[in-house]
Amino acid sequence: MSKSKINIALFFGGRSAEHEVSLLSARSIYNAFSKEKYEISPVAISKKGFFHSLEESKKILLGDKNKVPELDRENILDLKVLKVLEEKIDLVFPVLHGPYGEDGKIQGFLDTLNIKYVGCDLLSSAVGMDKAVMKEIFSYHNIPQSKFKVLKKEEFKNQNTLEIYNKFVEDLKVPFFIKPANMGSSIGINIVKELSSFKAALSEAFKYDNKIIIESNVKGREIESAVIGKADNIEVSAAGEIISTHDFYDYQAKYEDQSTELIIPAEISNKSKEIIKELSIRAFKAIGAEGISRLDFFVNENENMILVNEINTMPGFTKFSMYPLLFKEVGISYMELLDRLVNIALTEDK
Incomplete structure (x- = not known):
C-alpha cells in the first residue's frame, strides 16, 4: 500500500x-x-x-x-x-x-x-433500491410518476389470482408491468397483457423478492439523466434516450442486444431538458442521495408528460454505460468522474 x-x-x-x-x-x-x-x-x-x-x-x-x-x-x-x-x-x-x-x-x-x-449512505441506498418505498417518498414530494400498486408474497398467498388480476386491470389497465421491488438491471421484470402472462410474471418477480411492484404502462420515450454531487453542489448531465427493439429496456436489451440505440443528447425540447434536470435534483434530494445516481424517465412531449420512473444509486459504470456517457456529453470524462466521486466520498461524513 x-x-x-x-x-x-x-x-x-x-x-x-x-x-x-x-x-x-x-x-x-x-x-x-x-x-x-x-x-x-x-x-x-x-x-x-x-x-x-x-x-x-x-x-x-x-x-x-x-x-x-x-x-x-x-x-x-x-x-x-x-x-x-x-x-x-x-x-x-x-x-x-x-x-x-x-x-x-x-x-x-x-x-x-x-x-x-463512494456513493449513497445506508438509508438513501436502501430507499433507492426498494422501489415501493422510493415511490411512496416520490409521492410525498409530489414528484410525477406512473400509477403503481405494491403486492407482498404473503398477501398474494391468501388471495384469488383471478380476483387480484381483475383488480389490477381495473386500476391500472392492461398492459401493465410487474417487477421485483428490490432489483435492478431490469431483472425479473415482465409486461402483462392477459391472465396467463400475469401468473408467469408473478412467479418470475417473486423469485427475486417477497415484495413486487405492479405499474401502469406508460406510452413515452425512455430518457435518462445522471447526477453527481451532494446537497449543496449537485450537477446533472445531459439527457439521453434509449431506443430498444424489445417491449421494454430489459436485461438483454441493456447488455446483450447490439440493436439497442443510445441517443446522446436526447432529441427533446429545451423545456423538457430543464424539467428533467429539475426533477433529477428533486428526486436525488428526496431520498437523501449523495455522490452518484442515475434517473430514468418516461417522456411524452405531445401530452406534456414527464414522469420519473426510478433512481439508481449505483448505476452501471462501464465505459459504454449511460452514466459516464451522459457526463461525457457535457465535457466530464470517465476519469474525471472517478476523481470527483472519490473527492466527494473523502469529504463526506456518512
Whole structure:
C-alpha cells in the first residue's frame, strides 16, 4: 500500500443477480483510475458472499471470468481482508449493483468499520433500491410518476389470482408491468397483457423478492439523466434516450442486444431538458442521495408528460454505460468522474 497515493478498495461481484454486471463495471473502473494518484486493491465477493484474498481478487478482476469463483469454507479469508481494509484503506468503491450492494447492506457494514465509501449512505441506498418505498417518498414530494400498486408474497398467498388480476386491470389497465421491488438491471421484470402472462410474471418477480411492484404502462420515450454531487453542489448531465427493439429496456436489451440505440443528447425540447434536470435534483434530494445516481424517465412531449420512473444509486459504470456517457456529453470524462466521486466520498461524513 502506498502512503503517497489514495488507497481504494474496489468491491465487485456480490450476492446479487447483477453479479456479472458488477464485474464489467469494476473492470472498467480499475482500468480508468489513474495509477499515479491511486493504489487500487480489488476485493472479489462471491455469489455466496465470501471475500477472496486481495491477491486472488486482482487475478479474477484482470482475468476473463464472468463471475467470482466460490470458495471452500476452509479457504475463506474474510478476516484477513477486513484487517487490511481497516488498517490501510482510505476508501471503498463498492461497485456492487442490486441487493447486498446497492441496498444499504454493504454501506452499513462499512459504516460499522468506520471506512469511507463512494456513493449513497445506508438509508438513501436502501430507499433507492426498494422501489415501493422510493415511490411512496416520490409521492410525498409530489414528484410525477406512473400509477403503481405494491403486492407482498404473503398477501398474494391468501388471495384469488383471478380476483387480484381483475383488480389490477381495473386500476391500472392492461398492459401493465410487474417487477421485483428490490432489483435492478431490469431483472425479473415482465409486461402483462392477459391472465396467463400475469401468473408467469408473478412467479418470475417473486423469485427475486417477497415484495413486487405492479405499474401502469406508460406510452413515452425512455430518457435518462445522471447526477453527481451532494446537497449543496449537485450537477446533472445531459439527457439521453434509449431506443430498444424489445417491449421494454430489459436485461438483454441493456447488455446483450447490439440493436439497442443510445441517443446522446436526447432529441427533446429545451423545456423538457430543464424539467428533467429539475426533477433529477428533486428526486436525488428526496431520498437523501449523495455522490452518484442515475434517473430514468418516461417522456411524452405531445401530452406534456414527464414522469420519473426510478433512481439508481449505483448505476452501471462501464465505459459504454449511460452514466459516464451522459457526463461525457457535457465535457466530464470517465476519469474525471472517478476523481470527483472519490473527492466527494473523502469529504463526506456518512
